[in-house]
Amino acid sequence: MSDIGEENDILAYGSIFCYILEMCGIIGYIGKKQALPILLKGLRDLEYRGYDSAGIALINDGKIERVREVGKVDMLVKKIDGHKFPGNIGIAHTRWATHGGVTEKNAHPHIAGEGKLVLAHNGIIENYRELKKKVKGPFESETDTEILAKWIFLNYKGDLSQAVKKALLSVRGTYGLAVMHADHPDEIVAARLGSPLVIGIGKDEYYLASDVTPIIPYTKQVTYLDDGEVAVINRKDLKIFNLKDEQITKGITKIDWNTEKAQKGGFETFMLKEIFDQPTVFEDAIRGRIDMKEGTAKLGGLNMSPEEMQKIKRIILIACGTAFYACMAARYAFERLSGIPTEVDVSSEFRYRDPIVDEHTLIFAVSQSGETIDTIMALREAKRKGGVVRGIVNVVGSTIARETGAGTYIHAGPELAVASTKAYTNMVAILLLYALQFGRLHHTTVSTGQRMLQELLEIPEKINKILKNSDNIKILAKKYKDYENFLFLGRGVNYPVVLEGSHKLKEISYIHSEAYPAGEMKHGANALLSKNFPVLVVMTQNQLYEKIKSNVEEVRARKSEIIVIATESDKSAKELSDDIIYVPKTMELLEPLLNTIPLQLFAYHIAAMLHRDVDRPRNLAKSVTVE
Ligand code: M6R
Numbered sequence: 001m002s003d004i005g006e007e008n009d010i011l012a013y014g015s016i017f018c019y020i021l022e023m024c025g026i027i028g029y030i031g032k033k034q035a036l037p038i039l040l041k042g043l044r045d046l047e048y049r050g051y052d053s054a055g056i057a058l059i060n061d062g063k064i065e066r067v068r069e070v071g072k073v074d075m076l077v078k079k080i081d082g083h084k085f086p087g088n089i090g091i092a093h094t095r096w097a098t099h100g101g102v103t104e105k106n107a108h109p110h111i112a113g114e115g116k117l118v119l120a121h122n123g124i125i126e127n128y129r130e131l132k133k134k135v136k137g138p139f140e141s142e143t144d145t146e147i148l149a150k151w152i153f154l155n156y157k158g159d160l161s162q163a164v165k166k167a168l169l170s171v172r173g174t175y176g177l178a179v180m181h182a183d184h185p186d187e188i189v190a191a192r193l194g195s196p197l198v199i200g201i202g203k204d205e206y207y208l209a210s211d212v213t214p215i216i217p218y219t220k221q222v223t224y225l226d227d228g229e230v231a232v233i234n235r236k237d238l239k240i241f242n243l244k245d246e247q248i249t250k251g252i253t254k255i256d257w258n259t260e261k262a263q264k265g266g267f268e269t270f271m272l273k274e275i276f277d278q279p280t281v282f283e284d285a286i287r288g289r290i291d292m293k294e295g296t297a298k299l300g301g302l303n304m305s306p307e308e309m310q311k312i313k314r315i316i317l318i319a320c321g322t323a324f325y326a327c328m329a330a331r332y333a334f335e336r337l338s339g340i341p342t343e344v345d346v347s348s349e350f351r352y353r354d355p356i357v358d359e360h361t362l363i364f365a366v367s368q369s370g371e372t373i374d375t376i377m378a379l380r381e382a383k384r385k386g387g388v389v390r391g392i393v394n395v396v397g398s399t400i401a402r403e404t405g406a407g408t409y410i411h412a413g414p415e416l417a418v419a420s421t422k423a424y425t426n427m428v429a430i431l432l433l434y435a436l437q438f439g440r441l442h443h444t445t446v447s448t449g450q451r452m453l454q455e456l457l458e459i460p461e462k463i464n465k466i467l468k469n470s471d472n473i474k475i476l477a478k479k480y481k482d483y484e485n486f487l488f489l490g491r492g493v494n495y496p497v498v499l500e501g502s503h504k505l506k507e508i509s510y511i512h513s514e515a516y517p518a519g520e521m522k523h524g525a526n527a528l529l530s531k532n533f534p535v536l537v538v539m540t541q542n543q544l545y546e547k548i549k550s551n552v553e554e555v556r557a558r559k560s561e562i563i564v565i566a567t568e569s570d571k572s573a574k575e576l577s578d579d580i581i582y583v584p585k586t587m588e589l590l591e592p593l594l595n596t597i598p599l600q601l602f603a604y605h606i607a608a609m610l611h612r613d614v615d616r617p618r619n620l621a622k623s624v625t626v627e
Helices: 035-049 073-080 128-134 144-154 160-169 259-263 270-286 306-310 321-338 373-384 399-404 422-439 446-467 470-480 494-509 518-523 545-557 571-576 588-609
Strands: 025-030 053-060 063-070 089-095 110-112 117-125 173-181 188-193 198-201 206-209 221-224 229-233 238-242 314-319 342-346 361-367 388-393 407-409 485-490 512-517 535-538 562-567 579-583
Touching: 025 035, 025 117, 025 173, 025 188, 035 053, 035 073, 035 089, 035 206, 035 259, 053 073, 053 117, 063 073, 063 117, 089 117, 089 173, 110 144, 117 144, 128 144, 144 160, 144 173, 160 173, 160 188, 160 229, 188 206, 206 229, 270 422, 270 446, 270 588, 314 321, 314 373, 321 342, 321 361, 321 422, 321 494, 321 588, 361 373, 361 399, 361 422, 373 388, 373 399, 388 399, 388 422, 399 407, 422 446, 422 588, 446 588, 470 579, 470 588, 485 494, 485 518, 485 545, 494 512, 494 535, 494 588, 512 518, 518 545, 535 545, 535 588, 545 562, 545 571, 562 571, 562 588, 579 588
Parallel strands: 314 342, 314 361, 361 388, 388 407, 485 512, 485 535, 535 562, 562 579
Antiparallel strands: 025 089, 025 206, 053 063, 053 089, 110 117, 117 173, 173 188, 188 229, 198 206, 198 221, 229 238
16 A cells, blocks of 8 residues: 555555545535535535545534545435534535545545544645654544644644644645634634635625535625635635735625536536646646656656566557547657557457567556446456556546556546547646656657656646637637538648547537548548538648648648648648648647647537537447447
8 A cells, every 4th residue: 555645646546635636625614504504515516526535524512523434425415314413614525536545534524633623625735744744643544634634733823824824834735725623613714725715705604615616506706715825714704815924805706607507617518618627637647747857757657667667568558539549649659759669459459359468568558437348358358468557547446447456547637528638638648758758768868858848848838828719719610510521631640639639520519520641641532522521630840741731732632621730820831721720839749739629629619509419429428338
């Protein structure tokens, strides 16, 4: 069993805490009403963020009472059943672990000071080891949150808000937190750094939550905490400070969303929300996993020594659907950086083709859900043949995570739309990091590694830039939505990009589309080209740029309308196209991380305009658990 934080990307169970901020949910209440029903409803409203355990704590009669349970909020309700937990101040938490350790003891809220202080926390305390040495055991859980609770308690000298401010001055990491102390039955202290918190303002009552969803049934007036702010909330009063203890005046925002819209973060659909989540979750995927000094990645989840890694002579990436295209996109990096022959196979083909696998073959089973039956069967086949199998998975504790036993979580957060978007981007990110980690054991130099890491760090900002263009892509979508066929063209790293773009368009808009490597057109697909067959080409400025340019010239000669995805300020691409979408420049191997985003938006806007059920397209399921 790993200790907290030690191997934050290993799938070994028994490790840790809520690492990704957006995945867990906090709710708090202080006022005149009974807190329990408000907290339980709030937890239910937050369940869409994912859950594996939940807990509540209330102050009653100068004592803190706490109940926690593994599973859905319903399990917690069942446990509470029959017991009365009176009190009109309380905090609660729903957890969606991105690492193992789904146990009651690891569930929040955590206590300190022999049950005097209680804390619910989203985020990660990076210097928990340092703090652990300063506080007193025993430790009930494996979480960094419990250490933080003890650290705040150690700083407590009779004033709870001062204790929180003082304690947070020496905390490194991210948090959205809510604290109560049994001797302060009129006060909740909340703080934010990197993990959202919003305060709902009622009449002589306040609500606190990770997002507005659980607050809007009670009040539409909210104040958002910003990073570095501490809120001191009592029944009559809300005061907000910075960590230097200076009071801050904040504005009040009026929310006019309903619960459903709030769960979608104000977006029309989960898919659009998830597309826009990408800059944030990408940061979550790479956080703590890069070693700039050595120009390499630190993915401990591989669970192999450098000597064992050196013995790997072949890599096979197995997956289905969008996960398969993510693998295809990363293959170039594996081969170019490490020189290790790398194959990509659709799981349903791999499992039946009697694959050649031995103890020098590393197989990555890549899956968002971790429950895709074809990938599960394929990894079993690979294991049976003696291969070294690892998982790259989003859902913690899923079958693939358990059966591979080691690997890496992609930290994309719950992906609820059937069409995968943010999971794709994070899969590519993790695979690229693995490619670099292997590359640095072979011929990739430290400076190439550093350059790649630097480019990776710039990706979230560049994705943001593309997302800002969403309305222009929507205008294009309007122009093209009534075509019955599309052709997508790309070369090199952009071939998998167009495969994924075409896949996205098909699955949510039901428009027929095909993706081709542009150089292959002359061997058949050119026959399809006509005025009524628009062609979308990804032709960013990489080593195959001139080649694909000539391919586009050929398409142009056949009168098809051409939409081009090109590198910012590429004027000649503009001359070749009817419509153009620009993307920022990045290193060639990283291009799939950017170039896929406009294709997601293009597919999305077309499907939305055609009034498709974008989040739940016909005939498809989020998790494909049957063959
Ligand atoms: O959960 P997985 O990543 O294993 O799922 C694989 C495919 O079923 C999935 O990517 C599917 O193609 C999506 N609907 C794509 O948007």
